[in-house]
Amino acid sequence: MPYSVSSSARSALVFAVFAGSVLLAAHVADRWDLAVYALSFWHYLVYMLAFWFRQIPQDRFKFDAVLLKTVSLIFFAMVVLQTVPGVFTLTVMAAGFALNTAAAAQLGIDRTYYGVELAGLPVKWVTAFPYSIMSHPMLLGSVVAYGGALFDAEFRDIWWPLAVIHMLLNVLIIAVEAHGSVDRTRALALVWCGLGAGGALLLMGFTDAWLAALACSAMILTYGGVLISQYAGPTDGEDQGRSWNDH
Numbered sequence: 001m002p003y004s005v006s007s008s009a010r011s012a013l014v015f016a017v018f019a020g021s022v023l024l025a026a027h028v029a030d031r032w033d034l035a036v037y038a039l040s041f042w043h044y045l046v047y048m049l050a051f052w053f054r055q056i057p058q059d060r061f062k063f064d065a066v067l068l069k070t071v072s073l074i075f076f077a078m079v080v081l082q083t084v085p086g087v088f089t090l091t092v093m094a095a096g097f098a099l100n101t102a103a104a105a106q107l108g109i110d111r112t113y114y115g116v117e118l119a120g121l122p123v124k125w126v127t128a129f130p131y132s133i134m135s136h137p138m139l140l141g142s143v144v145a146y147g148g149a150l151f152d153a154e155f156r157d158i159w160w161p162l163a164v165i166h167m168l169l170n171v172l173i174i175a176v177e178a179h180g181s182v183d184r185t186r187a188l189a190l191v192w193c194g195l196g197a198g199g200a201l202l203l204m205g206f207t208d209a210w211l212a213a214l215a216c217s218a219m220i221l222t223y224g225g226v227l228i229s230q231y232a233g234p235t236d237g238e239d240q241g242r243s244w245n246d247h
Contacts, residue, residue: 008063011230015042015067018223022216029212036075036162037202038216043068044169045191045224048176049231050114052187056231058110058118064227065113076146079162083154096145103130103137112138136177139170146170161205188232195224 019039026035043065050061080093104112106126115121130137146166150156155163182190199217206213 007060011064021219025212025215029209031209034206040072040075047173053232054117062113079159080149085152089152092148093145096141099141100138136174139174142170143167195221
């Protein structure tokens, strides 16, 4: 199915319904932190789906990735500012996000969002800073930024799982990109296992609001299933991206 503006509009609408349902459940339970955890990590999933299956049009992937990451960053900024972090914490976080931004600027928007894998752009080796001193500076910059928040004692006491999960998922994306393509069946199994694990962790972390957590877990599996069907589903026999073994 070719990309269109209406495709992005439908994607935004589906996410809005999902996010609204999660926020409603969190409001009823009076646990807004439940919404923070349920809505903060979806951009990592679309990165993996796009990289592994390579069937989604790049413009659609860019739309989803930017939308989901923006929501995630808004939530993270809210909880960080709630704890009033010190200068050192903010400096480390700013340095991490600056490294991330500098790396994206060197790659350009299309290559940042898997232009080689999804749009067939030629491979281009970037050697300017920060690629001159490290591999994966975008993702490592994010690891530094989220890890920097842990220097604040109040944030660490309340929100350490949020920062640690962000850090681990950035490392996971590095591993995914380094490993390359995987068998379709295995990729689907890994994605579904990840969604199931996320729902289970939500239930274990919110036993005092188990009904709302159960509802959110069900919504996570549903929305995740929608994304999988869109990113990994059939494309009328026509490959929208590159072949499985061309990375």
